[in-house]
Amino acid sequence: MQPTKFVKPKSLQDNYHSYCPGCGHGIVHRLIAEVVDELNIREKTIGVAPVGCAVFAYDYWNFDVTEAAHGRPPAVATGIKRVLPDRIVFTYQGDGDLAAIGTAEIVHAANRGENISVFFINNTVYGMTSGQMAPTTIVGQKTLTTPYGREISRDGYPLKVCELLSVLDGVRFVARAALTSPKNVLLAKLYIRKSFLTQIENKGFSIVEILSMCPTGVNMTPIETLKWVDTELVKYFPLGILKDV
Amino acid sequence: MKKLLQGNIAFCEGAIDGGLDAYYAYPITPQNEISAYFAKVLPQKNKVFLQAESELAAINMVFGTALTGKRAVTSSSSPGISLMQEGISYLCGCELPCVIVNVMRGGPGLGNISGSQQDYFQSTRGGGHGDYYTIVLAPFSVKEIYEFAKESFLLAEKYRNPVMIIYDGYLGQMMEVVDTETDDGKLNVIIDKPIDKNWVLDGAKDRQPRKIRSLFMAEGELEQHNWKLKNKYDKIKEKEVRVKFYETHDAEIIIVAFGMSARVSLEAVYKLRREGIKIGLIRPITLWPFPYSEIYEIAKKVKKFVVVEMNLGQMIEDVKLAVNGIAEVYFYGRPGGGLVESEELIQKIKSIK
Ligand SMILES: Cc1ncc(C[n+]2csc(CCOP(=O)(O)OP(=O)(O)O)c2C)c(N)n1
Numbered sequence: 236m237q238p239t240k241f242v243k244p245k246s247l248q249d250n251y252h253s254y255c256p257g258c259g260h261g262i263v264h265r266l267i268a269e270v271v272d273e274l275n276i277r278e279k280t281i282g283v284a285p286v287g288c289a290v291f292a293y294d295y296w297n298f299d300v301t302e303a304a305h306g307r308p309p310a311v312a313t314g315i316k317r318v319l320p321d322r323i324v325f326t327y328q329g330d331g332d333l334a335a336i337g338t339a340e341i342v343h344a345a346n347r348g349e350n351i352s353v354f355f356i357n358n359t360v361y362g363m364t365s366g367q368m369a370p371t372t373i374v375g376q377k378t379l380t381t382p383y384g385r386e387i388s389r390d391g392y393p394l395k396v397c398e399l400l401s402v403l404d405g406v407r408f409v410a411r412a413a414l415t416s417p418k419n420v421l422l423a424k425l426y427i428r429k430s431f432l433t434q435i436e437n438k439g440f441s442i443v444e445i446l447s448m449c450p451t452g453v454n455m456t457p458i459e460t461l462k463w464v465d466t467e468l469v470k471y472f473p474l475g476i477l478k479d480v
Numbered sequence: 481m482k483k484l485l486q487g488n489i490a491f492c493e494g495a496i497d498g499g500l501d502a503y504y505a506y507p508i509t510p511q512n513e514i515s516a517y518f519a520k521v522l523p524q525k526n527k528v529f530l531q532a533e534s535e536l537a538a539i540n541m542v543f544g545t546a547l548t549g550k551r552a553v554t555s556s557s558s559p560g561i562s563l564m565q566e567g568i569s570y571l572c573g574c575e576l577p578c579v580i581v582n583v584m585r586g587g588p589g590l591g592n593i594s595g596s597q598q599d600y601f602q603s604t605r606g607g608g609h610g611d612y613y614t615i616v617l618a619p620f621s622v623k624e625i626y627e628f629a630k631e632s633f634l635l636a637e638k639y640r641n642p643v644m645i646i647y648d649g650y651l652g653q654m655m656e657v658v659d660t661e662t663d664d665g666k667l668n669v670i671i672d673k674p675i676d677k678n679w680v681l682d683g684a685k686d687r688q689p690r691k692i693r694s695l696f697m698a699e700g701e702l703e704q705h706n707w708k709l710k711n712k713y714d715k716i717k718e719k720e721v722r723v724k725f726y727e728t729h730d731a732e733i734i735i736v737a738f739g740m741s742a743r744v745s746l747e748a749v750y751k752l753r754r755e756g757i758k759i760g761l762i763r764p765i766t767l768w769p770f771p772y773s774e775i776y777e778i779a780k781k782v783k784k785f786v787v788v789e790m791n792l793g794q795m796i797e798d799v800k801l802a803v804n805g806i807a808e809v810y811f812y813g814r815p816g817g818g819l820v821e822s823e824e825l826i827q828k829i830k831s832i833k
Contacts, residue, residue, distance in 0.1 A: 279683035293691035299681040301547050301692040304570050307540040310532070314544020314552065315681070317528045318502050322683050340540070343533040
């Protein structure tokens with residue numbers, strides 16, 4: 236039997252990432268790159284990077300990538316896809332980008348059934364700006380701006396974006412994954428693939444939420460963070476396919 | 481061909497004749513004719529029409545289309561343009577060409593829906609954050625709206641920079657004959673070398689991947705980017721100033737006005753000339769780049785200037801910069817969405833003569 240060789244996907248550049256130890260962004264970048272290679276769409280893929288820790292994504296992926304203002308990737312992706320409908324267009328957004336400042340853009344792109352893929356990295360904090368409360372911070376969770384823990388009476392409940400979007404008719408595929416085990420990573424990859432296929436088949440909007448780790452932001456070690464995602468976060472954000480039509 | 485067109489419709493026809501690919505906007509008075517027209521006509525021409533959920537979304541859709549090298553347009557009126565400023569700053573930072581129309585209304589805040597020129601500062605000083613400029617065109621007739629719309633893509637693409645066309649709600653609603661065969665109102669944009677499109681994102685087929693960005697974090701990188709933009713702005717200032725002179729050859733007093741105010745001023749000029757008063761008009765067509773040296777040349781001979789605007793006095797600051805203290809500069813204007821009146825202007829001029 237041939238030994239399996241660990242090779243870099245063609246869709247990843249040969250660059251170092253600027254992410255902290257234990258961060259989930261690098262894993263998701265790779266999963267997207269692997270799927271783009273496997274579907275043989277690298278030469279017609281255009282990625283839209285967020286403002287957030289993944290802002291440098293254009294230095295990591297080896298296909299065309301644009302910047303977008305904070306929260307606006309779905310509008311930018313719309314502007315690309317409408318004039319280049321045969322290209323594969325995706326956004327990659329954090330929870331601050333997608334679920335706070337960019338809420339209007341994501342809801343309306345989804346509701347229009349915009350034929351794009353959205354990869355939503357939920358690490359429960361604003362990583363880039365040093366770990367403030369995000370819309371997805373869970374109740375009781377301590378962050379830079381919830382030093383005593385998130386309080387429902389003041390901050391409301393964590394926003395369940397996927398549940399919210401899955402009721403919209405233009406939305407075809409919604410799934411939530413985590414990166415906490417090899418099995419979960421493979422499921423995340425499967426959903427990413429399914430999302431790209433939804434777009435390739437011209438079916439409309441799809442979103443994959445990935446529960447990710449920001450050890451720096453949640454103030455735990457990388458291993459503690461993994462465990463916390465696996466035991467605590469999934470209670471509020473259950474994994475699996477929410478919609479597939 | 482001769483056509484009777486409303487200002488806002490002339491914009492649409494000019495943009496279509498100029499090769500528009502996509503239009504995104506959010507409703508606001510007094511420019512709703514533009515989206516109504518495009519909604520009907522663009523689908524028939526296989527062009528993109530999309531009503532956005534906000535001006536924020538509209539300008540970012542423009543950003544998305546512009547980065548593919550296609551020709552994107554948005555239109556709005558003052559409050560909506562305020563909301564677009566972040567996007568315009570990104571478009572300038574990323575050097576993406578596009579065309580933005582502001583059919584100005586009264587402000588601040590919700591203001592009213594009458595025509596105004598209250599967004600002069602906002603348009604000519606960048607408007608959003610950072611050191612940048614958009615090219616600002618101020619038509620004063622329906623024919624000019626048509627011609628500017630048609631040629632604005634060339635200007636935007638030549639410099640990889642957004643172009644703003646600004647006019648007030650009155651001009652947008654006004655109807656005039658547009659003769660597309662005649663040359664009057666043309667910008668005559670000179671394209672001296674093929675427009676470079678080797679930056680667009682359309683999929684990295686048979687080439688290296690590309691990126692569009694305005695983020696420059698490495699030591700000194702952003703400063704370099706800003707100097708590069710400055711060089712471009714200097715080139716635009718050198719090559720693209722457009723200004724018109726009326727009866728200035730022997731004038732002893734000069735009005736400076738743009739857009740609708742220039743039309744009213746021109747009426748006053750002709751009336752005063754009949755009374756033997758030697759008066760002329762300078763009409764800046766590009767508000768940025770502003771015709772500083774053209775005005776300074778005239779200020780060497782003429783010692784009295786009157787700036788006429790439909791606001792509290794915004795362009796007057798540029799006129800003062802232009803004359804640089806060698807002439808007196810007076811002001812006549814009305815804010816809040818009111819039209820300036822030639823009789824009032826005539827009185828003002830007689831009072832300072
Ligand atoms: C208009 C605007 N407001 C605020 C910011 C500052 N800012 C940069 S990144 C960010 C939050 C990023 O958090 P998230 O989207 O969760 O991504 P992460 O960094 O955690 O991956 C904020 C608020 C900005 N760049 N632009």
